[in-house]
Amino acid sequence: METIDYGTGDLGRVRFVLSPLGHLIHGVHDGPCSRQSPWRQRWWPRARRQVSLGNGRLVPLINRAHPDAPAFLPLAIAGDAAAPTFEQELDQLRATPPHLLGYRLAAGSGPGPGRTDEADRLIRGLRNQEDASLRAVVDGLLALYRATLMADWPTVAERLQRDISMRQRQIQRHGALAMMTNLHSDITWRPRTDAEGPGPGLILAPCLFGQQRTHGGPGADGTQVVIYPTAELDESYTAPDDxxxxxxxxxxxxxxxxxxxxxxxxxxxxxxxxxxxxxxxxxxxxxxxxxxxxxxxxxxxxxxxxxxxxxxxxxxxxxxxx
Known part of the structure; x- marks a missing residue:
């Protein structure tokens, strides 16, 4: 259960983001949340066949044993664009202080298949503010995206946009708080009585590749990010060999x-x-x-x-x- 604090000023600054980088991370992560998604169940077995020693170096790092989702996922989603390209999200990740990324990775890790020597070296390098380690993470994500998700992202994005359109209609009819309250049963919204002014706002990111629960946390700029499962996932879905x-x-x-x-x-x-x-x-x-x-x-x-x-x-x- 996620408890998310909000101020009254945040309600006027609720925005949605389509995140290819967030979906790549969530789709590659082999945790219980991802395994509940019908889309991910069909996408990942086919996409995994495209992973090689050259483009799959970050798979163990992404799978560093956090049970639900990688702890650094909100860093990949915060941003100004409603539908950023993968390159734009990588630019944002490049601008993230390496130690912040390293801290998030270390905080969400534990024993398991993600504990490899290379993953440990990358995290140590990030926490020591090494730009080379940050470049290795960015380059690895780009190679993995090109191999797995890039061809399917336009279709995924179209489905996400349908969910967003439904939420936006709810805001127009009933207000932002009513929409947020019905976003997912996993979330408890708690108002901050001391919050004044416009507030930093809230970033809501629909996710096809994670269906067990929501995930929250601050993005790189401190704005609260909420990653939530998309609604109405009972549509027909096929993923033949490409x-x-x-x-x-x-x-x-x-x-x-x-x-x-x-x-x-x-x-x-x-x-x-x-x-x-x-x-x-x-x-x-x-x-x-x-x-x-x-x-x-x-x-x-x-x-x-x-x-x-x-x-x-x-x-x-x-x-x-x-």
């Missing part, structure tokens, strides 16, 4: 599928939640393979599927279906 991702890689498969509707490089990046340089690299490789055509439109370029690329997408539907 042959297109196996052929091209998860990132390029996601780009190819996204280009069923033509897009500029920046538009492609926004749709997939990746950086523009990464989107450009994927598009170039697919163009060299004869699957994508690129035409210049003023100062920008327009990417579209070739006949071969479109046929390949049609023969290999999405890896996650709603």
């Amino acid at each position: 042959h297109l991702a196996a052929l091209l890689g998860a990132g390029r498969a996601a780009v190819l599928r996204t280009l069923r509707v033509p897009a500029s490089t920046s538009g492609l990046a926004r749709r997939l939640g990746i950086s523009a340089p990464m989107a450009s690299t994927h598009a170039t490789l697919l163009r060299n393979a004869g699957l994508v055509s690129t035409t210049r439109d003023g100062k920008s370029v327009r990417h579209d599927l070739t006949a071969v690329g479109r046929q390949l997408v049609e023969l290999n539907p999405e890896g996650i279906e709603l």
Whole structure:
């Protein structure tokens, strides 16, 4: 049971965040909370096949035996953007003092499979304010995201947005406090009588990959973060083997599928939640393979599927279906 304090000024500053980094961490974490999620039950066995020695170095660190969720999860979610890209969240993590990340990791650890020598060295380095250890964590998260979640994030984000839209309608009809009270039975809301002024607000982050309970804690800027299970998860869900991702890689498969509707490089990046340089690299490789055509439109370029690329997408539907 989570007890979360709030001030009256916080009620006017409730905002929702879609977090790809938070979902990566929660999805990789093999605890009881994640194992309760039907989405995670189907996503992780397939995603795990993409994990290798090169991109999976942080899996033991994420799984450092906290029973429900990694203790540093709120650090990955706090931020100003309502739908940050993975790169934006990594930038925020880079700006986090290393010792704060190390402290959160150490506080949530215990005996178990996450206790590896490399994980211990990373935590010691973070607590000693070593920038190299922070870079290793950031680079490891990026490699893991590209291998596992990047192709599926647009579908996950669409489902999260439906939950947020429902909560926002509740706020409009009944107010923020009524919505918060009905957010989850695991939360007890406790008003702070001494709180004055506008307050720092509350960040609410819906989660598909954790369904046992909510998780709370301060983000990097001190704002209270509440990670809660999404509602109404009884929809049909299938996650067949993704042959297109196996052929091209998860990132390029996601780009190819996204280009069923033509897009500029920046538009492609926004749709997939990746950086523009990464989107450009994927598009170039697919163009060299004869699957994508690129035409210049003023100062920008327009990417579209070739006949071969479109046929390949049609023969290999999405890896996650709603």
